[in-house]
Amino acid sequence: MAKVSPVSIKYMVHANLVAEGALEKPDVIGALFGQTEGLLGAELDLRELQKEGKIGRIEVQLERNEKKTMGKIQIPTALDQSETTLIAAAIETIERVGPCDAQIEIGQIEDVRGSKRDYIIERAKKLMQQLSDETDSREISNEIKESTKTSNVQEHGDEKLPCGDLSGEEIIIVEGRADVINLLRAGVKNCIAMNGTKLPKSVQELTKHKKVTLFVDGDRGGKLISQNVVDNAEIDYIASAPDGKGVEELTGKEILMNLRKKTSVEDFFRQNKLPKPKAKSENFELKEADKKKLKELSDKNQGSDNAVILDSDLEKIKSVSVKSLNGTLKRINKTPSVIIIDGTVTVPIIKSAEDAKCSVIVAKNFATTDTKIQLLSL
Numbered sequence: 001m002a003k004v005s006p007v008s009i010k011y012m013v014h015a016n017l018v019a020e021g022a023l024e025k026p027d028v029i030g031a032l033f034g035q036t037e038g039l040l041g042a043e044l045d046l047r048e049l050q051k052e053g054k055i056g057r058i059e060v061q062l063e064r065n066e067k068k069t070m071g072k073i074q075i076p077t078a079l080d081q082s083e084t085t086l087i088a089a090a091i092e093t094i095e096r097v098g099p100c101d102a103q104i105e106i107g108q109i110e111d112v113r114g115s116k117r118d119y120i121i122e123r124a125k126k127l128m129q130q131l132s133d134e135t136d137s138r139e140i141s142n143e144i145k146e147s148t149k150t151s152n153v154q155e156h157g158d159e160k161l162p163c164g165d166l167s168g169e170e171i172i173i174v175e176g177r178a179d180v181i182n183l184l185r186a187g188v189k190n191c192i193a194m195n196g197t198k199l200p201k202s203v204q205e206l207t208k209h210k211k212v213t214l215f216v217d218g219d220r221g222g223k224l225i226s227q228n229v230v231d232n233a234e235i236d237y238i239a240s241a242p243d244g245k246g247v248e249e250l251t252g253k254e255i256l257m258n259l260r261k262k263t264s265v266e267d268f269f270r271q272n273k274l275p276k277p278k279a280k281s282e283n284f285e286l287k288e289a290d291k292k293k294l295k296e297l298s299d300k301n302q303g304s305d306n307a308v309i310l311d312s313d314l315e316k317i318k319s320v321s322v323k324s325l326n327g328t329l330k331r332i333n334k335t336p337s338v339i340i341i342d343g344t345v346t347v348p349i350i351k352s353a354e355d356a357k358c359s360v361i362v363a364k365n366f367a368t369t370d371t372k373i374q375l376l377s378l
Contacts, residue, residue, distance in 0.1 A: 002336045004196070005138075005199050007080055008053075008078045008155065009076045009077070009112050010077050010078055010080070010084070010111070010112060010113055011076075011077050011079070011108055011109055011110065011111060011112060011202065011289050012074060012075070012077075012081065012109070012110040012112055012251070013074070013075040013076075013077065013084065013087065013091070013106065013110075013112060014073070014074055014106070014107040014108050014109070014205065015072070015073040015074075015075070015088070015090045015091055015092075015104050015105065015107060016069060016070075016071070016072060016073075016105050016106075016267070017062075017069070017070065017071035017072070017073060017097070017102060017103075017104050018032070018068060018069075018071075018102065018103050019058075019068065019069040019071070019097050019100040019101070019102035019103075020067065020068060020100050020101045020102070021067065021069065021098075021099060021100035021101075022100075023062060023063060023065065023071070023097055023098050023100060023102075024062070024281050025060045025067040027061070027077050027098030028060045028071065028073065028097055028098075029058060029060065029098050029255055030098075031094050031096070031097040031102070032046060032058065032073075032075075032091065032094070033046050033047055035093070035094045035096075036087075036090045036091065036093070036094070039089075039090050040086055040090055041091070044083060044086060044090075044220070045085060046087070046179050049077075049079070049087075049089035052111075053078070054077065054078045054079055055075060055076070055077050055078070055079075055087075056074070056075075056076035056077070058073065058074070058075050059074040060072070060073055060074075061093045062284050062309070065133075065288070066216070069100070070350070071090075073104070075087070075091075076112075078105075082128045084109060085109065086108055087322070088106045089106075091226035092104055092105060092106055093317060095224070097158070099324065106352055117313060121132070121262070123307070126245060129205065136277075138285075138347075145340070149366050151176070151198060151275060151347060152164060152184050153180060153181060153184065155207075156202055157201075157202025157203075158199065158202065158347075158363075159195065159200045159201075159202055161192055161193055161195055161200060161202060161203065161363070162176075162177040162181075162192070162195070162355070163180060163191060163192035163193065164180065164184055164189035164190055164191050164192070165189045165190055166190060166192060166206065166343050168190050169210060169211055170190055170210060170211040170212070170213070170258040171190050171191070171192060171206060171207075171210045171211075171212055171213070172188065172190055172191040172206065172212075172213045172214075172215050172239075173192055173193075173194060173203060173207075173212060173213070173214045173229065173235075173258070174191055174192070174194070174215050174216075175193060175194055175196070175225060175246055176191050176193050176194075176195060176196075176221075176248070177193050177195065177219065177248065178249040179191070179193060179215070179246075179248050180192070180193045180250075181248075181249045181257060181333035182247060182250065182255065183215075185249075185252060186251075186255040186256060188255060188256075188259070190260075191215075192206070194225075195223070196226070197225050197228060198228070198289070199228060199233055201230050202343040203231060203233065204233045205232040207233040207235065208234055211236050211237075211333065212233070212234060212235050212236050212237070213235075213236065213237040213238070213239055213262050214226060214229055214230075214237070214238045214239070215238075215239045215240075215241075215247055216238065216239075216240050217240075217241050217245070217246040217247055217249070218243045218245050218246075219239050219241045219243075219244060219246075220241060220246055222241070223272055224272060226238055226269075226274070227274060227275070228269065230265055230269075233287065234357055235265050236264070237262040237263065237264060237265070238264075238265055238267070238268040238269070239258050239261060239262035240258065240260060242254070244260070245354075256263065257300060266355070267315070270377070286360065286374075286376075290314060291376070291378065293314055294314070294360075294378060295378040297310075297340055297361050297362075298340050298378050300321075301340050301342050302342055303342065304340055304342050305322055305323075305343065306320065306321055306322065307319070307320055307321070307325045307328075307339055307340065307341045307342070307343055308320050308339070309332070309336045309338075309339055309341070310336070310337060310338040310340070311329070311334060311335070311336070311337055312335070312337040314337075317332070317334055317336060318332075322341060322342065322343055322349075325341070325349060325352070326348055326349065326352045327341075328354040329353060329355070329358075330352065330355070331348075332356060334377045335356070335357050335358075336353070336356050336357075336358045336361065337358065338358070338359065338360040339353060339358055339360070339362070340362040340363070341362065341363040342363075343363065343364070343365075344364070344365040344367060345361055345363045345365065345366045345367060345375070346362070346367045347367050347368050349361075350366075350368060350371050353373055354371060354372070354373060358373055359373065359374060360373065360374040360375075360376060361373055361374070361375055361376070362376045362377075362378055363375075363376075363377065364377055365377070
């Protein structure tokens with residue numbers, strides 16, 4: 001006789017027995033097999049089903065009560081729902097067990113798999129909790145990457161300002177440490193923080209020797225900071241985060257996109273309807289040897305209708321015609337410390353030189369002297 005595997009049991013039929021007289025377990029088992037034989041056809045015959053392992057061992061518990069016998073019957077099945085209910089209904093047709101009249105009534109049909117499912121769900125919850133308590137490998141990876149980027153934060157000056165690599169010719173000024181870290185994440189390393197709204201002296205000194213972009217938040221505070229910084233430092237460009245966003249909130253793509261949209265100080269102030277910034281010139285002192293060199297260069301340039309643009313070491317950056325000087329000063333990348341001009345220096349030329357942060361203009365004649373630039377007639 002084949003046995004049904006406990007693993008394959010789907011349903012458990014629970015039945016209650018009441019018999020008028022004394023009974024033994026074999027009497028009940030015999031009645032179950034004998035009185036249902038052929039009732040539902042060969043396919044659902046209890047003996048055949050048990051041989052095939054589709055019905056398990058039938059458990060019977062009996063209890064004598066005066067002249068009656070009370071009992072409980074359990075029949076495990078691996079059949080489907082419809083077949084199991086047919087077997088259960090067939091058992092209720094038994095009217096006699098052994099020598100006694102009897103009545104069998106189905107108490108319930110238990111879905112054994114349901115209890116298994118409940119166990120599986122509860123166990124899965126516990127296992128999920130254990131997994132949640134453990135550190136995810138991705139979290140570890142992210143922590144390592146974050147610490148690597150944060151470790152790239154350096155300090156500059158007596159104020160120990162958070163910054164990246166400032167060794168290049170261009171720097172980006174931002175408001176706070178979080179902004180610096182966010183720029184480093186995006187691969188922008190040449191940044192330094194002011195650590196507040198007031199411009200530190202060490203940053204002010206940096207702006208004298210670097211091409212400077214001020215990167216501010218896209219709110220009213222960002223505009224106020226831009227006014228303060230421009231009034232106290234040499235700023236070339238201003239970039240802004242989108243309206244309502246801070247630099248520290250931007251994604252890598254947003255950072256690069258908004259830096260590419262940087263504008264001149266004048267354009268930024270005009271677009272945001274801010275008071276026009278005052279033009280500033282660098283405090284550039286000339287020694288006697290420098291003046292002698294400038295006179296020699298001025299003499300060579302005489303009669304050429306050209307303008308010679310020099311850096312702070314009095315080395316030539318480029319030579320252009322006086323007519324194209326204004327456009328050149330707007331596009332030039334390096335700060336022109338000295339400009340030698342053949343001819344009269346007009347007001348527009350002085351204005352362009354102020355905007356370009358020129359310190360000295362050498363020429364024979366000047367249309368105005370109302371400027372902070374040193375005007376030399378050699």
